[in-house]
Amino acid sequence: MRCKLELRAAQPNDDSTLAQVRLCFESFLAQPKPAALTSEARGWIARTDFLRGRHASAARFYLDELAKETSNIRRERLLESLRLIELTLQDLDEYFDTPAHALFAANRITNFENLNPLMRLNVRVDRSPISFVRQPTR
Numbered sequence: 001m002r003c004k005l006e007l008r009a010a011q012p013n014d015d016s017t018l019a020q021v022r023l024c025f026e027s028f029l030a031q032p033k034p035a036a037l038t039s040e041a042r043g044w045i046a047r048t049d050f051l052r053g054r055h056a057s058a059a060r061f062y063l064d065e066l067a068k069e070t071s072n073i074r075r076e077r078l079l080e081s082l083r084l085i086e087l088t089l090q091d092l093d094e095y096f097d098t099p100a101h102a103l104f105a106a107n108r109i110t111n112f113e114n115l116n117p118l119m120r121l122n123v124r125v126d127r128s129p130i131s132f133v134r135q136p137t138r
Contacts, residue, residue, distance in 0.1 A: 003028060007044060012051045022048045035070035043073050046081070056094035059085045060101050067100065 003024035010017040025045045029038060046061030059082060065071045066078045087095075087108045095105035 003041075004044060007048060010051070013053060015052055018048050018052045022052075036072040039065060039068065039070060039072045050081070050084070055085045055088070056091035059104060060094070060097070063100055063104055 003021060006017070006024060007021045010021055022045055025041050025048065029041050029045075033041070042061055042065055046058045046065070049055075049061065050058035062078050062081045062085075065073055066075065066082075071078075082104070085108075087105060092105060095101045
């Protein structure tokens with residue numbers, strides 16, 4: 001309960017406070033808990049990472065939770081959270097730790113509906129068969 005209150009009091013991008021909140025949830029998870037409480041705490045850790053701008057970490061938590069049969073987080077909520085994730089070129093390598101995470105990144109990159117965030121990263125998109133070329137930075 002204390003961890004959730006601290007999270008609600010924190011401001012987005014207040015990295016030091018959100019880091020403390022994350023540690024609070026991690027210490028909560030260090031003790032044996034019922035699956036439902038573990039699932040909820042993992043969801044709050046993902047939310048904390050999202051607020052800190054660590055979208056790759058948040059996405060991995062959401063994807064892992066989506067795959068767990070013991071998750072108590074509604075599928076729709078997890079999918080909506082994943083929809084809010086912005087892929088960045090600097091975070092791309094973080095997605096290649098498991099096949100599911102890599103598939104998520106590949107899907108987001110190759111889905112033309114998701115190209116607007118990539119356009120902001122100076123990426124030129126050739127709409128012929130999947131070709132993403134990073135433009136040199138001046």
